[in-house]
Amino acid sequence: MADVSLCLPLTRESVQSAYDFIRANVHKTPVLTSRTLNGIASTQQATSPDCAKPSIRLFFKCENYQKIGAFKARGAFHALLRLFHHLGEDEVRRRGVVTHSSGNHAQALAFAAHTYNVPAHIVMPSISTASKIAGTKSHGANVVFSGSTSEEREAVVAQVIRDTGAILVPPYDHPDIILGQGTAALEFEEKVGEMQSTPLDAVITPLGGGGLLSGTATYFAPTSTRVFGAEPSFQGADDGRRGLEAGKRVESIKTLTIADGLRTPVGLIPWTVISDREKVAGLYSVSEDQIKEAMKLVLERMKVVIEPSAAVPLAVVLFNEEFRKLVEREAGEKGWDIGVIFSGGNTTVEAIAKLFS
Amino acid sequence: MADVSLCLPLTRESVQSAYDFIRANVHKTPVLTSRTLNGIASTQQATSPDCAKPSIRLFFKCENYQKIGAFKARGAFHALLRLFHHLGEDEVRRRGVVTHSSGNHAQALAFAAHTYNVPAHIVMPSISTASKIAGTKSHGANVVFSGSTSEEREAVVAQVIRDTGAILVPPYDHPDIILGQGTAALEFEEKVGEMQSTPLDAVITPLGGGGLLSGTATYFAPTSTRVFGAEPSFQGADDGRRGLEAGKRVESIKTLTIADGLRTPVGLIPWTVISDREKVAGLYSVSEDQIKEAMKLVLERMKVVIEPSAAVPLAVVLFNEEFRKLVEREAGEKGWDIGVIFSGGNTTVEAIAKLFS
Numbered sequence: 001m002a003d004v005s006l007c008l009p010l011t012r013e014s015v016q017s018a019y020d021f022i023r024a025n026v027h028k029t030p031v032l033t034s035r036t037l038n039g040i041a042s043t044q045q046a047t048s049p050d051c052a053k054p055s056i057r058l059f060f061k062c063e064n065y066q067k068i069g070a071f072k073a074r075g076a077f078h079a080l081l082r083l084f085h086h087l088g089e090d091e092v093r094r095r096g097v098v099t100h101s102s103g104n105h106a107q108a109l110a111f112a113a114h115t116y117n118v119p120a121h122i123v124m125p126s127i128s129t130a131s132k133i134a135g136t137k138s139h140g141a142n143v144v145f146s147g148s149t150s151e152e153r154e155a156v157v158a159q160v161i162r163d164t165g166a167i168l169v170p171p172y173d174h175p176d177i178i179l180g181q182g183t184a185a186l187e188f189e190e191k192v193g194e195m196q197s198t199p200l201d202a203v204i205t206p207l208g209g210g211g212l213l214s215g216t217a218t219y220f221a222p223t224s225t226r227v228f229g230a231e232p233s234f235q236g237a238d239d240g241r242r243g244l245e246a247g248k249r250v251e252s253i254k255t256l257t258i259a260d261g262l263r264t265p266v267g268l269i270p271w272t273v274i275s276d277r278e279k280v281a282g283l284y285s286v287s288e289d290q291i292k293e294a295m296k297l298v299l300e301r302m303k304v305v306i307e308p309s310a311a312v313p314l315a316v317v318l319f320n321e322e323f324r325k326l327v328e329r330e331a332g333e334k335g336w337d338i339g340v341i342f343s344g345g346n347t348t349v350e351a352i353a354k355l356f357s
Numbered sequence: 358m359a360d361v362s363l364c365l366p367l368t369r370e371s372v373q374s375a376y377d378f379i380r381a382n383v384h385k386t387p388v389l390t391s392r393t394l395n396g397i398a399s400t401q402q403a404t405s406p407d408c409a410k411p412s413i414r415l416f417f418k419c420e421n422y423q424k425i426g427a428f429k430a431r432g433a434f435h436a437l438l439r440l441f442h443h444l445g446e447d448e449v450r451r452r453g454v455v456t457h458s459s460g461n462h463a464q465a466l467a468f469a470a471h472t473y474n475v476p477a478h479i480v481m482p483s484i485s486t487a488s489k490i491a492g493t494k495s496h497g498a499n500v501v502f503s504g505s506t507s508e509e510r511e512a513v514v515a516q517v518i519r520d521t522g523a524i525l526v527p528p529y530d531h532p533d534i535i536l537g538q539g540t541a542a543l544e545f546e547e548k549v550g551e552m553q554s555t556p557l558d559a560v561i562t563p564l565g566g567g568g569l570l571s572g573t574a575t576y577f578a579p580t581s582t583r584v585f586g587a588e589p590s591f592q593g594a595d596d597g598r599r600g601l602e603a604g605k606r607v608e609s610i611k612t613l614t615i616a617d618g619l620r621t622p623v624g625l626i627p628w629t630v631i632s633d634r635e636k637v638a639g640l641y642s643v644s645e646d647q648i649k650e651a652m653k654l655v656l657e658r659m660k661v662v663i664e665p666s667a668a669v670p671l672a673v674v675l676f677n678e679e680f681r682k683l684v685e686r687e688a689g690e691k692g693w694d695i696g697v698i699f700s701g702g703n704t705t706v707e708a709i710a711k712l713f714s
Contacts, residue, residue, distance in 0.1 A: 064660045296706045303421045303662035303702035345660035349653045349713040357710035 001168050002082050007175035010273060014175075015182035015219045021085075022077040022180060025115065027067055029184075031191040032060045036301045041317055042335070045324070052324035055335025056317065059200065061188040064306050064345025068139075070261075071184050071212055071343050072108035072171075078180025079169045080112045087167075093118050098166035100146070100153040102128045103261055104344055105171035110141035121166050123156045131348065172209030173267030182215030188339055189225070201336040202327075204228040204313040206343050207240045207283060208262035210270025216341070217279040225339075226281040228323070229274065230313040232257035238285035239265045240274060249275070258288055258355060261309035261344065284323045286315040292355060294318055298342075299352075307347040308355070313340045358436065358525050359443050364532035367630060371532075372539035372576045378442075379434040379537060382472065384424055386541075388548040389417045393658045398674055399692070402681075409681035412692025413674065416557065418545040421663050421702025425496075427618075428541050428700050429465035429528075432568055435537025436526045437469045444524075450475050455523035457503070457510040459485045460618055461701055462528035467498035478523050480513045488705065529566030530624030539572030545696055546582070558693040559684075561585040561670040563700050564597045564640060565619035567627025573698070574636040582696075583638040585680070586631065587670040589614035595642035596622045597631060606632070615645055615712060618666035618701065641680045643672040649712060651675055655699075656709075664704040665712070670697045 008014035041056040063071040083092045096119030099109050106122045113120035120141040124133060125148035136143055146156035160166055170177065185203065192200055203220060207213045207229035217227040231238040235255035243250045249271045255263050266274060274280045286294075291308055294315035298306050316323050317338060327336050365371035398413040420428040440449045453476030456466050463479045470477035477498040481490060482505035493500055503513035517523055527534065542560065549557055560577060564570045564586035574584040588595040592612035600607045606628045612620055623631060631637045643651075648665055651672035655663050673680050674695060684693050 069660065299662050299706055299709075300704070303426065305656050305660040305662060348657055349709060352656075352706060353710040353712075353714035355710075356706040357714045 001079065001170060001174050002086050002176055004175060006086055007082075008179060010175060010178060010214070010218045012219050012222055014179050015186055015215065018078045018179040019183040019186050021081045022074060022183060025077045025112070026074055026183070027065060028187055029062045029065045031188065031195070032062055032302065032304070034058065034060070034302050037297065040297065045319065045321070052321055052328045054324050054327035054331060055333065056327060057335060057337045058317070059188075059192055059337060059339045061184060061339060061341045062304070063184055064304070064310060064342050068104065068107045068111050069344055069346040070104035070108065071181055071341070072104040073111065074183050075172075075177035075180035075211055076105065076108035076112040076169065078183075079174065079176040080116060080118065082176045083167060084116075089116070092167065095165040095167055096121060097169050098123065098157055098160045098164075099169050099171065100124075100157050101171050102132055104346055106136050106141075107139060109169055110136050110139035114140040119164075119166070121160045121164065123153055123160065125153065172211030173269050175269060177211050178215045178218065178270060178273070180215070181211045182219040184212070184341060185216040185219040188341070189220070192337075192339065198337065199223065200225045200339040201331065202226045202228060202281075203339040203341065204230055204316060205341040206259070206262055206309050206312045207231045207266065207274070208309065209264045210240070210266040210274055212341065212343060213280065214270035214273035217273050221279050227279065228281055228316070229283040230316040231283060231285045232259045232262055232288065232291060232312060233285035234288050237262060238283070241283040241285050243271070244275060244283055259291055259309040259312050261307065262312065282323070282326070284316045284320045286312060286320055290315040290319040296356070304342070305345045305347065306342050307344050310343040310345065358527060358531050359439050359533055361532060363443055364439075365536060367532060367535060367571070367575045369576050369579055371536050372543055372572065375435045375536040376540045376543050378438045379431060379540060382434045382469070383431055383540070384422060385544055386419045386422045388545065388552070389419055389659065389661070391415065391417070391659050394654065397654065402676065402678070409678055409685045411681050411684035411688060412690065413684060414692060414694045415674070416545075416549055416694060416696045418541060418696060418698045419661065420541055421661070421667060421699050423701075425461065425464045425468050426701055426703040427461035427465065428538055428569055428698070429461040430468065431540050432529075432534035432537035433462065433465035433469040433526065435540075436531065436533040437473060437475065439533045440524060441473075446473070449524065452522040452524055453478060454526050455480065455514055455517050455521075456526050456528065457481075457514050458528050459489055461703055463493050463498075464496060464703075466526050467493050467496035471497040476521075476523070478517045478521065480510050480517065482510065529568030530626050532626060534568050535572045535575065535627060535630070537572070538568045539576045541569070541698060542573040542576040545698070546577070549694075549696065555694065556580065557582045557696040558688065559583045559585060559638075560696040560698065561587055561673060562698040563616070563619055563666050563669045564588045564623065564631070565666065566621045567597070567623040567631055569698065569700060570637065571627035571630035574630050578636050584636065585638055585673070586640040587673040588640060588642045589616045589619055589645065589648060589669060590642035591645050594619060595640070598640040598642050600628070601632060601640055616648055616666040616669050618664065619669065639680070639683070641673045641677045643669060643677055647672040647676040653713070661699070662702045662704065663699050664701050667700040667702065
């Protein structure tokens with residue numbers, strides 16, 4: 001990966017520069033609205049007088065319609081093109097790239113590398129599902145198997161690097177990845193600007209490793225749009241929220257939340273952005289049932305397929321009373337226009353069946 | 358319902374006239390494309406030299422994003438507005454409308470009637486699922502329960518008419534319904550015209566009662582675009598295809614195909630269009646597994662939620678060798694641009710779970 005000292009600073013301008021690098025390689029994904037979901041979001045969740053009754057209009061940035069089905073394509077293309085910029089295409093092509101991931105980042109890096117004819121080595125646990133292995137191979141990547149603990153995976157990555165000279169492209173803990181993911185926020189702001197004359201009051205994204213949230217917060221920092229993060233609470237997956245409370249990043253978690261893209265602790269560099277109250281206005285968490293209910297509403301009412309991780313921000317907006325009270329208090333009768341990033345749509349009918357049967 | 362003798366003839370111009378009536382009330386639904394599905398459609402289904410290898414580019418008209426989640430909103434609005442035209446709004450409002458259906462037509466009529474403040478009576482079997490009853494009631498309709506045989510339902514409808522003077526709006530067997538459904542074809546042609554300079558070579562729609570297929574065929578009849586119909590084959594649900602073979606409409610069927618919108622025989626008036634080889638170029642059927650596979654591909658690859666009935670035309674394109682051989686033969690190397698109408702998206706995560714677990 002490009003040496004961090006060579007990277008652009010984490011600013012709005014750097015996100016704009018990242019967009020110039022990648023715009024030809026990514027889809028400008030659509031922004032959808034839903035009167036039905038506005039209605040549900042603006043209704044008291046229970047008749048108790050304690051329940052918030054905020055006024056909310058929702059805007060959905062559909063990164064589930066991004067290439068490879070998730071925003072991760074943005075960071076992967078940006079990281080790769082910056083490597084070209086720093087090292088030259090020939091050098092990168094000679095050495096190749098490597099990552100360890102069984103999820104969307106693996107697919108994204110394989111796809112980006114394939115697009116530019118760069119060898120990609122993807123280290124995946126040998127217990128990965130056949131469809132994920134096939135998906136990664138279909139983008140032309142060299143799949144290397146490892147054990148399933150992070151130590152075992154990292155040992156295999158180190159071996160690949162020794163053998164091939166491949167360059168590590170981590171899933172979130174790098175400025176080039178963060179700036180790449182931030183380009184979804186740039187498109188979101190631009191599209192809402194075409195739809196109406198006022199900007200979004202708030203944007204909320206899922207929080208796993210923190211690439212998307214820190215990129216989004218970096219982009220919106222100098223504007224009036226507040227940025228929030230959303231986590232599952234199951235088995236301590238709300239490490240971001242807990243870290244903020246304790247004043248210290250939580251370094252490891254072990255959770256099997258259904259939001260499988262969010263099973264990682266926040267990375268070091270994303271944490272520098274996320275722990276900055278000037279950039280991220282708050283982190284909120286929701287239960288597994290609330291995530292499932294939000295996902296169900298999106299599938300049934302909007303007829304849009306998202307993966308569980310992508311449903312977490314909407315679950316916060318609909319069901320987290322603390323967040324809803326904040327909106328009621330801050331927005332008053334006028335209400336808030338809230339942007340929700342649907343981070344990805346990579347699920348299967350079998351996985352949906354398992355969740356809802 | 359408006360007396361058939363008062364109705365416009367089944368022509369392209371009449372569909373245009375229907376569109377003038379309803380355009381303010383319906384969504385102009387999007388047309389999507391998918392490189393992944395083009396690739397699958399253009400690949401031999403097996404390596405046997407007998408298998409067709411047509412070249413196919415797909416265009417999807419997304420009526421799952423229509424109001425109430427299905428094309429049925431078009432026919433319902435058109436029927437209601439023609440009633441206004443013939444009888445006057447006051448008379449229609451005084452008498453109300455009635456239908457017997459537990460599916461998308463019931464929701465569509467309830468919604469259209471509610472929009473114009475017309476009482477709607479919907480006769481539903483008392484064994485209908487709670488969510489369907491709630492959905493219909495949510496549009497302000499008066500739900501009247503009946504037994505589940507068609508005789509029992511019709512007896513209750515007759516009673517409602519005697520009691521209230523309500524006007525029957527049938528789900529498909531009426532020119533105003535057919536012309537209303539045909540407006541999806543009009544929008545489809547218009548949108549493809551914006552996307553490229555050549556028209557669709559073919560359009561394929563689901564075939565149940567026949568409103569959508571006969572409306573589509575009526576609209577495209579004077580053009581170069583061929584129109585095909587798609588049916589499930591399970592338990593004789595392919596009554597259209599069998600009727601064509603026998604030279605005689607099949608008057609009743611009894612099937613529990615998963616494509617629950619297509620469990621009815623083709624209606625009398627739609628049959629006059631569908632049995633006309635100048636208007637409908639062919640009917641093809643697919644198995645339950647093929648319908649499920651097509652639905653799975655749309656959900657997982659396009660991230661779009663459709664109901665099983667809506668997956669039947671794509672299943673024909675992907676899996677019916679007779680249809681695929683026809684395309685290969687007629688289209689040659691140039692291939693065909695095939696329009697597929699996604700008729701609706703009204704399903705639930707529980708129903709998806711039941712299909713795929």
